[in-house]
Amino acid sequence: MSWFQKSFTLPSKSRGSYLITDEVVKNLPEIKDYKIGLLNLFVQHTSCGLSLNENWDSDVREDMSDALDRLAPEDKKGTLYRHSAEGLDDMPVRA
Numbered sequence: 001m002s003w004f005q006k007s008f009t010l011p012s013k014s015r016g017s018y019l020i021t022d023e024v025v026k027n028l029p030e031i032k033d034y035k036i037g038l039l040n041l042f043v044q045h046t047s048c049g050l051s052l053n054e055n056w057d058s059d060v061r062e063d064m065s066d067a068l069d070r071l072a073p074e075d076k077k078g079t080l081y082r083h084s085a086e087g088l089d090d091m092p093v094r095a
Contacts, residue, residue, distance in 0.1 A: 017061040
């Protein structure tokens with residue numbers, strides 16, 4: 001049994017839900033050497049999360065983004081959330 005560890009950086013994106021499969025595969029060419037295994041992804045950013053969703057319909061990502069926006073709306077005035085030590089959201093502006 002073998003394993004390896006590697007770090008890579010994903011491009012910055014604005015708030016939303018994004019498909020990152022191609023980026024992961026591009027940054028992990030070693031993955032082709034494995035027939036079965038487990039991939040652990042660890043994101044080192046406080047404003048980012050990972051979810052697994054089916055990818056048949058691109059509306060799934062839109063629905064996920066809409067649901068997250070309703071659950072945790074952007075705090076443009078700095079009054080919605082108690083944790084304010086970091087300041088306002090540091091995510092890039094939507095393109």
